[in-house]
Amino acid sequence: FLSSSQMWCASICPASLPPFIVPLRMCMTNCPTLIVTVGLPARGKTYISKKLTRYLNWIGVPTKEFNVGQYRRDCVKIYKSFEFFRPDNEEGLKIRKQCASAALNDVQQYLGEEGGQVAVFDATNTTRERRETIVRFAEQNGYKVFFVESVCEDPDVIAENIVQVKLGSPDYTDCNTDEAIEDFMKRIKCYENSYQTLDEDLDRELSFIKIIDVGRRYLVNRVLDHIQSRIVYYLMNIHITPRSIYLCRHGESDLNVKGRIGGDSGLSLRGKEFARYLAKFIQDQNIKDLKVWTSQMKRTIQTAEALSVPYEQWKALNEIDAGVCEEMMYEEIQENYPLEFALRDQDKYRYRYPKGESYEDLVQRLEPVIMELERQENVLVICHQAVMRCLLAYFLDKSADELPYLKCPLHTVLKLTPVAYGCKVESISLNVDAVNTHRDKPEVGPHCTAWGPVSSNMRSVPVLSATCTLGLELLSRRISDRWLLNRGDILKPVRLDLFPHFVFPAE
Amino acid sequence: MNTYSFFNVTMASSPRELTQNPLKKIWVPCKNGLPDRHISQRRVCMTNCPTLIVTVGLPARGKTYISKKLTRYLNWIGVPTKEFNVGQYRRKCVKTYKSFEFFRPDNEEGLKIRRQCALAALGDVQRYLRDEGGQVAVFDATNTTRERRGTIMSFAQQNGYKVFFVESVCEDPDVIAENIVQVKLSSPDYIHCDTDKAVEDFMKRIKCYENSYEPLDEILDGGLSFIKIMDVGRRYLVNRVQDHIQSRIVYYLMNIHITPRSIYLCRHGESDLNVKGRIGGDSGLSVRGKEFAECLGKFIRDQSINELKVWTSQMKRTIQTAEALSVPYEQWKALNEIDAGVCEEMTYEEIQENYPLEFALRDQDKYRYRYPKGESYEDLVQRLEPVIMELERQENVLVICHQAVMRCLLAYFLDKPAEELPYLKCPLHTVLKLTPVAYGCKIEYISLNVEAVDTHRAKPEVGTFRVSSGMLNLSWCLQASHLW
Numbered sequence: 004f005l006s007s008s009q010m011w012c013a014s015i016c017p018a019s020l021p022p023f024i025v026p027l028r029m030c031m032t033n034c035p036t037l038i039v040t041v042g043l044p045a046r047g048k049t050y051i052s053k054k055l056t057r058y059l060n061w062i063g064v065p066t067k068e069f070n071v072g073q074y075r076r077d078c079v080k081i082y083k084s085f086e087f088f089r090p091d092n093e094e095g096l097k098i099r100k101q102c103a104s105a106a107l108n109d110v111q112q113y114l115g116e117e118g119g120q121v122a123v124f125d126a127t128n129t130t131r132e133r134r135e136t137i138v139r140f141a142e143q144n145g146y147k148v149f150f151v152e153s154v155c156e157d158p159d160v161i162a163e164n165i166v167q168v169k170l171g172s173p174d175y176t177d178c179n180t181d182e183a184i185e186d187f188m189k190r191i192k193c194y195e196n197s198y199q200t201l202d203e204d205l206d207r208e209l210s211f212i213k214i215i216d217v218g219r220r221y222l223v224n225r226v227l228d229h230i231q232s233r234i235v236y237y238l239m240n241i242h243i244t245p246r247s248i249y250l251c252r253h254g255e256s257d258l259n260v261k262g263r264i265g266g267d268s269g270l271s272l273r274g275k276e277f278a279r280y281l282a283k284f285i286q287d288q289n290i291k292d293l294k295v296w297t298s299q300m301k302r303t304i305q306t307a308e309a310l311s312v313p314y315e316q317w318k319a320l321n322e323i324d325a326g327v328c329e330e331m332m333y334e335e336i337q338e339n340y341p342l343e344f345a346l347r348d349q350d351k352y353r354y355r356y357p358k359g360e361s362y363e364d365l366v367q368r369l370e371p372v373i374m375e376l377e378r379q380e381n382v383l384v385i386c387h388q389a390v391m392r393c394l395l396a397y398f399l400d401k402s403a404d405e406l407p408y409l410k411c412p413l414h415t416v417l418k419l420t421p422v423a424y425g426c427k428v429e430s431i432s433l434n435v436d437a438v439n440t441h442r443d444k445p446e447v448g449p450h451c452t453a454w455g456p457v458s459s460n461m462r463s464v465p466v467l468s469a470t471c472t473l474g475l476e477l478l479s480r481r482i483s484d485r486w487l488l489n490r491g492d493i494l495k496p497v498r499l500d501l502f503p504h505f506v507f508p509a510e
Numbered sequence: 511m512n513t514y515s516f517f518n519v520t521m522a523s524s525p526r527e528l529t530q531n532p533l534k535k536i537w538v539p540c541k542n543g544l545p546d547r548h549i550s551q552r553r554v555c556m557t558n559c560p561t562l563i564v565t566v567g568l569p570a571r572g573k574t575y576i577s578k579k580l581t582r583y584l585n586w587i588g589v590p591t592k593e594f595n596v597g598q599y600r601r602k603c604v605k606t607y608k609s610f611e612f613f614r615p616d617n618e619e620g621l622k623i624r625r626q627c628a629l630a631a632l633g634d635v636q637r638y639l640r641d642e643g644g645q646v647a648v649f650d651a652t653n654t655t656r657e658r659r660g661t662i663m664s665f666a667q668q669n670g671y672k673v674f675f676v677e678s679v680c681e682d683p684d685v686i687a688e689n690i691v692q693v694k695l696s697s698p699d700y701i702h703c704d705t706d707k708a709v710e711d712f713m714k715r716i717k718c719y720e721n722s723y724e725p726l727d728e729i730l731d732g733g734l735s736f737i738k739i740m741d742v743g744r745r746y747l748v749n750r751v752q753d754h755i756q757s758r759i760v761y762y763l764m765n766i767h768i769t770p771r772s773i774y775l776c777r778h779g780e781s782d783l784n785v786k787g788r789i790g791g792d793s794g795l796s797v798r799g800k801e802f803a804e805c806l807g808k809f810i811r812d813q814s815i816n817e818l819k820v821w822t823s824q825m826k827r828t829i830q831t832a833e834a835l836s837v838p839y840e841q842w843k844a845l846n847e848i849d850a851g852v853c854e855e856m857t858y859e860e861i862q863e864n865y866p867l868e869f870a871l872r873d874q875d876k877y878r879y880r881y882p883k884g885e886s887y888e889d890l891v892q893r894l895e896p897v898i899m900e901l902e903r904q905e906n907v908l909v910i911c912h913q914a915v916m917r918c919l920l921a922y923f924l925d926k927p928a929e930e931l932p933y934l935k936c937p938l939h940t941v942l943k944l945t946p947v948a949y950g951c952k953i954e955y956i957s958l959n960v961e962a963v964d965t966h967r968a969k970p971e972v973g974t975f976r977v978s979s980g981m982l983n984l985s986w987c988l989q990a991s992h993l994w
Contacts, residue, residue, distance in 0.1 A: 203745065220728060221748040226764065229903060236761045239751065269528070301528055304537045308526055316536065318889060329883075358854075364843060368893075378754060 035114040036230055037141050038123045039134065041152035041201060044191045045164040047217070048153055051238065052125040053424045055151075058237055061397045062370060063363070064230065065119050069110055071126035074102035082174040085189040090197060103133075107140055114146065121230070122146075129198045131205070138209070149231050150211035151238065152201045160217055161191075168423050218242055237374070243421075246380035247290070248398070250391050251416040253302035254278045255437040258330065259413065262438070265322060265329040270305045273435055277414045278309035280433040284416065285310055285383065294382045296320065296372075303385045314385075319368050322387035326359025333442070348445050351407035362407050365393050373397055388440055391417075398426045408444050413437035533871050534888075535880040560639040561755055562666050563648045564659070566677035566726060569716045570689040572742070573678055576763065577650040578949045580676075583762055586922045587895060588888070589755065590644050594635055596651035599627035607699040610714040615722060628658075632665055639671065646755065647671075654723040656730075663734075674756050675736035676763065677726050685742055686716075693948050743767055762899070768946075771905040772815070773923070775916050776941040778827035779803045780962040783855065784938065787963070790847060790854040795830045798960055802939045803834035805958040809941065810835055810908065819907045821845065821897075828910045839910075844893050847912035851884025858967070873970050876932035887932050890918050898922055913965055916942075923951045933969050938962035 038055065040048035052068045059066035078098055079087070087095045103126060113119040128134055134150070141148045155161065165187055169175065175183040201211050203222065212235050213222040221239055226232050254274025258266045270278065285293065295312055297303035298320035307314040328336050328343070337344045340357075347354040355361035360368075369390065376382060376394075384394065388411050396406040398419050411417075414437045418429040526539035538545050563580065565573040577593045584591035603623055604612070612620045628651060638644040653659055659675070666673045680686065690712055694700065700708040726736050728747065737760050738747040746764055751757050779799025783791045795803065810818065820837055822828035823845035832839040853861050853868070862869040865882075872879040880886035885893075894915065901907060901919075909919065913936050921931040923944050936942075939962045943954040 207745075219750060220732075221746070223746040223748065223764065225744060229900065232761075232765055232903065235764065236757075239748065239760065240757055299536060301530075301537045305528060308528070308539055318892070367843070375754065378757065 035119065035144075035146045036121045037110065037114075037137070037146040037148050038121060038234070039128055039137055039148060039150050040123070040125050041128045041134070041150055041211075042154065043129065043194050043198060044127065045161050045169065045187070046153040046155050047164060047243070048127070048151075049125055049168070050243075050424060051151060051153060051214075052123045054241060055234065055237065056121075056123055057397070057400045058373075059121055059234075060400070060402075061366065061373075062233075063366065063403075064121055066121040066123065067113050067119055068123040068125055069106045069113075071099075071103050071106050071124075074106050075099060076173055078102055078105075085186045085193060088190050088193040090193060107137070111144060114144070127194055129194050131199045134209075147227055147231075148210065149227075149234065150201060150209055151234075152211060152213045154200060154213060154215050155217060157216060171423065212238060214238060237377075240374055240377045242377070244380060245421075246382075248376060248381075248419045249285075249290075249383040249416055250394055250411075250419065251281065251383070251385055252387055252391055252411060252413055253297075253300070253306045253385060254281075254435075255413050256302040259438050259440060262332045263330050264333070265325040265331075267300050267302075269301050273414075273437055274302070274306070275309070277433055277435040277437070278306045280414075280435055281306065281416070282310045284431070284433060285312075290381045290383075292381060294379055295385065296382060297385045298322065298387060298390070300387070303387070306385050317372060319372050320384070320386045320390055323362065323365050323389035324356065324359040326356035328356050328359065351444070352403040362389060362393065363403075365389060369393050399428065400425070410441055412439065412441065532867065533875055533880070534878050534886065535882060560644065560669075560671050561646045562635065562639075562662070562671040562673050563646060563759070564653055564662055564673060564675050565648070565650045566653045566659070566675055566736075567679065568654065568719050568723060569652065570686050570694065570712070571678040571680050572689060572768070573652070573676075574650055574693070575768075575949060576676060576678060576739075577648045579766060580759065580762065581646075581648055582922070582925045583898075584646055584759075585925070585927070586891065586898075587758075588891065589646055591646040591648065592638050592644055593648040593650055594631040594638075596624075596628050596631050596649075599631050600624060601698055603627055610711050610718060613715050613718040615718060632662070636669060639669070652719055654719050656724045659734075672752055672756075673735065674752075674759065675726060675734060676759075677736060677738045678742075679725060679738060679740045680742060682741060696948070737763060739763060762902070765899055765902045767903070769905060770946075771907075773901060773906075773944045774810075774908040774941055775919055775936075775944065776806065776908070776910055777912055777916055777936060777938055778822075778825070778831045778910060779806075779960075780938050781827040784963050784965060787857045788855050789858070790850040790856075792825050792827075794826050798939075798962055799827070799831070800834070802958055802960040802962070803831045805939075805960055806831065806941070807835045809956070809958060810837075815906045815908075817906060819904055820910065821907060822910045823847065823912060823915070825912070828912070831910050842897060844897050845909070845911045845915055848887070848890050848914035849881065849884040851881035853881050853884065876969070877928040887914060887918065888928075890914060894918050924953065925950070935966055937964065937966065 038052075040052055042048050049070060049072075052070070056066045056068045075098065076082070078101070086092060089095065106124065106126070110122040110124060114122055124137065128137065128150075138148055162184075165184055169187050170180060170183050175186075178186070201209070201213050201222075201224075203224065207224065210225040210227050210231060211223075213224075215221065218239070218241070221235075223235055226235055254270045254277035256266075256274055257268040257271050258264075259274075260271050293312070295307055295310060295314035297307045297314050297316050299316045299318045300321055303320070304314075304316065325331075328340065331339070333344075343357065347356075352362045355364065372384075373394070376384075384391075386394070389407075391411040392406055392409040395401070395409050395411065395417065396403075401409060412432075414433050414435045416431045416433065418431060420427045420429075526541070528537045529540040529545065530537050531545075563577075565577055567573050574595060574597075577595070581591045581593045600623065601607070603626070611617060613624075614620065631649065631651075635647040635649060639647055649662065653662065653675075663673055687709075690709055694712050695705060695708050700711070703711070726734070726738055726747075726749075728749065732749065735750040735752050735756060736747075737749075740746065743764070743766070746760075748760055751760060779795045779802035781791075781799055782793040782796050783789075784799075785796050818837070820832055820835060820839035822832045822839055822841055824841045824843045825846055828845070829839075829841065850856075853865065856864070858869075868882065877887045880889065897909075898919070901909075909916075911919070914932070916936040917931055917934040920926070920934050920936065920942065926934060937957075939958050939960045941956045941958065943956060945952045945954075
């Protein structure tokens with residue numbers, strides 16, 4: 004059964020529940036964390052909130068951001084002018100306070116009932132008084148608090164911020180550019196007089212990071228635990244310099260052509276053609292200081308070789324290890340490992356190949372790649388289908404359920420350019436034919452059968468019915484191929500292929 | 511979706527063929543079957559120009575502790591690093607230390623000698639980074655004046671090094687007192703002094719620096735790259751991190767602490783495959799292995815360790831071992847044993863029989879050798895780095911792991927180089943207790959007195975492998991492989 008901490012626990016007999024299974028993510032944090040932004044308007048608080056939320060979710064820490072400005076927009080349907088934010092505007096103050104409270108209530112719900120682990124409270128929080136309120140709220144609820152302040156006085160940065168994200172805001176849809184800028188600058192002024200920046204002495208008991216001048220300098224105080232340490236490391240590696248990231252797979256390989264997964268084969272003729280076209284494409288793009296990364300598998304390196312530029316090989320970019328299924332065709336897997344085949348379709352993200360990896364494992368091994376991609380500027384990453392799906396999911400904020408089904412066809416380059424709070428994606432096909440290696444998520448229902456989707460000569464595979472409770476339990480143990488325990492008994496290996504009669508339901 | 515059309519594609523010269531280095535299983539471009547050019551051994555993303563790390567701070571602020579620890583960490587992750595302690599140069603030059611008077615700011619003779627020592631150290635830095643393949647040099651001295659730091663900056667600029675300052679600021683008298691007790695009293699400077707005299711002299715030594723101390727300032731030194739560590743990690747100021755290695759250094763420094771604690775390392779109990787002499791796999795514990803697990807449980811209880819965390823791999827044998835402790839534990843996939851690829855579950859004799867070349871290559875360079883479709887020790891270190899980082903953050907931890915994994919972790923704590931790492935002795939049924947002390951680690955071997963097979967293979971003497979007539983080009987392969 005699925006424990007409250009998202010870990011499958013074995014239990015043939017529920018009474019013998021092992022109480023000592025520690026969820027894998029334990030070292031992340033035991034009590035929830037409340038991240039609180041601090042700073043004047045247009046200092047990148049929402050940018051940071053959204054980015055941090057995206058990163059934490061990707062590495063498997065359930066996180067959600069709560070933007071108080073959104074609550075205000077929901078409450079005050081139409082934004083009139085900066086006057087709403089004047090410090091002497093009683094009505095405005097009242098509404099803003101209510102919105103902050105509403106947001107905190109939702110935080111409480113998220114962290115308490117919805118399984119959230121981190122909540123990002125995105126607002127100006129510029130006064131010590133407001134921050135104290137939040138700290139008390141956190142204390143009552145048993146949350147750890149970590150403040151993230153952004154301080155910046157560079158007028159160019161602020162102006163660019165306004166252009167990128169404020170002009171397009173719902174607040175200014177009916178304004179022309181000059182009016183909008185003028186109003187926004189007055190809005191900032193409303194906060195300036197009462198702004199109490201986080202201070203090394205006055206706030207020395209708090210845990211925080213103060214980001215100065217978009218990362219030129221950082222002040223870090225009292226990092227309490229692992230998750231705060233990871234947050235600090237992440238925030239210190241991101242930047243806002245415009246750049247593009249190019250993702251593509253290796254050219255079509257010999258094993259691709261044979262419909263076999265994994266392995267370490269070389270490029271087919273069409274794959275080599277793609278490599279040449281990729282070289283021309285890259286040349287034409289005229290990218291400044293482009294770095295090229297590949298995996299350590301022959302097919303990505305062969306592809307990079309055609310570019311005639313230096314490239315770096317990362318073992319971390321190697322394709323997902325299919326373990327015992329390496330170099331098999333999907334039909335062969337279905338034939339030889341029908342249970343594995345079915346399990347994978349049941350939960351493709353967490354499913355680990357026997358003696359292999361899962362997408363979940365991939366994300367963990369790709370984290371240093373993502374960290375370095377954040378540090379870098381223009382990069383071309385030549386990788387593999389599963390790997391590219393993981394990287395893409397990070398940039399496009401796709402959930403674990405969607406990730407294994409993202410479309411990453413051969414011979415297509417994805418150009419990602421950060422813009423506003425997200426990422427612009429351009430998909431560029433280089434017009435070289437290749438096989439299609441994509442398998443859609445099969446249709447599954449509690450009482451129906453799944454049909455192998457790749458080719459017509461594949462047999463149908465019965466899906467494990469949700470009505471078969473025992474099967475579901477054994478199934479759940481097997482999905483992540485973890486050794487789970489049954490207290491009061493010897494360790495039971497989760498070798499479901501030995502007990503096929505438990506797994507396939509009557510239909 | 512855009513399609514990119516080509517009408518005039520200039521055919522580039524045909525791409526180079528690839529060949530796989532037999533040792534590391536890395537694909538490199540080649541001509542006529544031989545590697546085309548020397549693939550730089552530079553680790554992914556590490557900087558091209560060398561980095562000079564410069565410590566800053568009054569005496570007894572932990573500069574040497576930080577220097578040594580950082581050097582150990584960087585070397586372990588594969589960045590050739592060396593520390594240059596100016597105090598050491600001074601001790602070589604001025605054979606006998608008399609008193610703090612040497613450090614008085616008005617002692618002309620003393621100043622001259624100290625300056626010479628700093629220059630001598632910088633000369634060695636230059637040699638290390640230019641001729642000896644070094645990538646990072648840690649220049650460990652007080653460097654408390656802007657003038658001295660300016661000299662170092664000029665030196666670095668002339669040589670094309672990036673500079674990163676690491677300053678330690680601390681005014682907590684308890685911390686300083688503990689520092690003196692741990693590392694100063696036993697220093698060669700104070701060998702012939704009694705404790706009280708040594709402490710008194712050292713406090714006066716610190717005073718000599720205080721008046722001229724110019725701490726790194728966010729404004730005045732705004733153009734420099736540095737981290738200022740305040741109160742042993744309570745607070746950090748980080749300025750202008752330039753590149754990947756500096757970012758990693760900052761992350762590391764922000765995760766270490768000096769709270770006393772112990773780290774316990776051991777392997778799983780003897781497994782069924784161990785008994786059969788087979789490597790790898792995912793078998794359960796043998797009868798003796800289970801006995802060890804019980805003994806381990808008792809041992810841990812007797813140690814009465816404060817808030818012990820227990821970590822295992824995701825392999826059955828380590829988990830079974832942890833289960834006997836009846837305490838919560840965390841499973842790390844990163845702690846899984848080295849993947850022996852095609853050789854999984856084979857005996858060494860079978861490997862030698864079926865893969866004689868692989869067998870020989872492994873003995874040639876056991877650290878870098880990667881099993882076909884498997885891993886190398888070098889790969890292991892990379893995957894264990896997050897474990898080390900978390901071990902640094904934690905306090906009392908018991909890590910139940912595997913032979914190759916334990917060797918890697920041990921090499922980190924005991925500062926063992928890559929050549930020695932794969933041959934470190936990590937026998938079954940033995941717990942290693944590591945306790946940080948002074949600049950290093952105290953190690954206690956505790957055998958739990960449960961018999962087990964011996965899985966250790968010592969480094970074979972060169973030339974002892976049998977070369978049959980079918981392997982005439984074996985020696986060529988072996989010689990050539992480590993050149994690329």
